[in-house]
Amino acid sequence: MKKQHLSLITLALVASIMMGCKASSTKAQAANDIKEAQAADTLVVNTDSCILQEGKIVQCTISVDYPTEPNELSKNIRAILNEELANLYLGNINGDEIEKQESYKGDLANGNLVIEKYCKDNFAYLKSQMKDLKEADPRANANMSYDIRLNKEAETDSYVTYHCLSYAYLAGAHGSTFERSFNIVKATGKKLSQVVDTARVKDLQPILRKGVLSYLNQQSGNESQTANEEKTGNEGQNENEEQITDAQLNDYLFIENGIIPLPSSSPYLAKDGVHFIYQQYEIGPYAMGLVSFTVPLDKIKPYLTAEALKLLK
Numbered sequence: 001m002k003k004q005h006l007s008l009i010t011l012a013l014v015a016s017i018m019m020g021c022k023a024s025s026t027k028a029q030a031a032n033d034i035k036e037a038q039a040a041d042t043l044v045v046n047t048d049s050c051i052l053q054e055g056k057i058v059q060c061t062i063s064v065d066y067p068t069e070p071n072e073l074s075k076n077i078r079a080i081l082n083e084e085l086a087n088l089y090l091g092n093i094n095g096d097e098i099e100k101q102e103s104y105k106g107d108l109a110n111g112n113l114v115i116e117k118y119c120k121d122n123f124a125y126l127k128s129q130m131k132d133l134k135e136a137d138p139r140a141n142a143n144m145s146y147d148i149r150l151n152k153e154a155e156t157d158s159y160v161t162y163h164c165l166s167y168a169y170l171a172g173a174h175g176s177t178f179e180r181s182f183n184i185v186k187a188t189g190k191k192l193s194q195v196v197d198t199a200r201v202k203d204l205q206p207i208l209r210k211g212v213l214s215y216l217n218q219q220s221g222n223e224s225q226t227a228n229e230e231k232t233g234n235e236g237q238n239e240n241e242e243q244i245t246d247a248q249l250n251d252y253l254f255i256e257n258g259i260i261p262l263p264s265s266s267p268y269l270a271k272d273g274v275h276f277i278y279q280q281y282e283i284g285p286y287a288m289g290l291v292s293f294t295v296p297l298d299k300i301k302p303y304l305t306a307e308a309l310k311l312l313k
Contacts, residue, residue: 042155043067043073043074043152043160044067044069044074045065046065046068046111047063047065047066047151048064048066049061049064049115050112050116052120054127057130057142057143057144058127058144058145059143059145059146060119060122060123060126060145060147061146062085062147062148063148063150064081064149064150065150065151066081066111066114066115067081073160073189075189076184076189076190078109078111079108080190082103082104082108083103084164085114085118085148086100086102086103086104087101088118088148088164088166090125090126090146090168091121091122091125093168097125101121104117118148122146122148126145129144129170130144143169143171144169144171145169145175146166146167146168146169147167148164148165149163150162150164151163153181156271158186158310159183159184159192159269160183161181161184162184163179163180164178164179164181165178165179166179174286177280177290179277179290180263180268180277181275182268183195185307192268192269192308192311193307195266195304195305196262196267196300196303196304196305196308201262204303205260207295207299209246209260212249212291212293213245213246215293216244216291217243220242220244252284253284254282254283254284261283263277264279265279272294273294273295273297274294274295274297274300276292276293277291278290
């Protein structure tokens with residue numbers, strides 16, 4: 001009887017352990033399923049790059065966060081990045097070559113081959129420009145460079161954001177910087193064409209003017225504060241800082257009829273609002289830099305396109 005009682009207890013313990021193991025296994029499987037689902041919704045990228053140079057005279061660098069998975073979203077984004085790189089061909093940007101640069105026609109799954117093609121094209125263009133410079137002035141002591149970066153900036157359940165930054169120096173007084181970001185809609189695999197309603201530019205003037213003013217005053221404040229610190233040795237003291245007012249704003253900008261246009265590169269969605277970036281010379285002098293600011297969603301929402309609003313739900 002005692003032995004039978006012990007056997008029953010043993011069986012109960014074994015059953016309990018088995019159930020515990022099964023429960024742990026189920027939880028582990030559930031956690032694994034969640035991880036797999038999250039992985040399926042996340043764009044997996046690898047940073048591929050190419051650098052070509054001729055001594056210290058000519059250099060081209062391209063770096064891209066390139067999608068690696070065989071899924072449809074990755075395929076669509078690879079096609080978008082291929083087109084972006086073709087549009088960033090320096091010969092077309094400078095207007096020296098009228099015919100649009102041909103995009104890569106091979107297998108887009110191989111990021112290294114795609115990037116190498118565009119690096120070689122731009123490097124060849126830089127070398128031709130250097131050759132022309134040397135022929136015009138054999139004594140010229142100059143260098144030329146072109147740098148392109150396409151990086152995955154952010155991702156939500158609805159869209160992926162890529163950031164594009166390029167810098168070209170062609171032996172002039174200064175280089176040229178181009179910067180923008182764009183949203184790619186996960187459901188369609190296409191770029192979000194317009195975030196803000198372009199027909200409502202006049203209605204947007206208070207928002208645009210406030211954004212540009214905030215940028216200018218921040219830049220002016222930083223410069224003024226730096227000069228004050230160098231002069232007095234006191235960090236953070238800037239009592240004489242003068243703020244640019246709305247009434248003065250038009251005097252600082254290259255705009256017609258006092259209307260600030262939307263940026264040539266569409267604003268883009270982000271978690272903290274809608275970001276605006278104006279390129280060099282777009283609304284002001286080179287020294288103004290790339291005018292940029294962010295408008296909170298609650299302020300800009302009435303002016304968003306239907307396509308953009310869908311991504312916020």
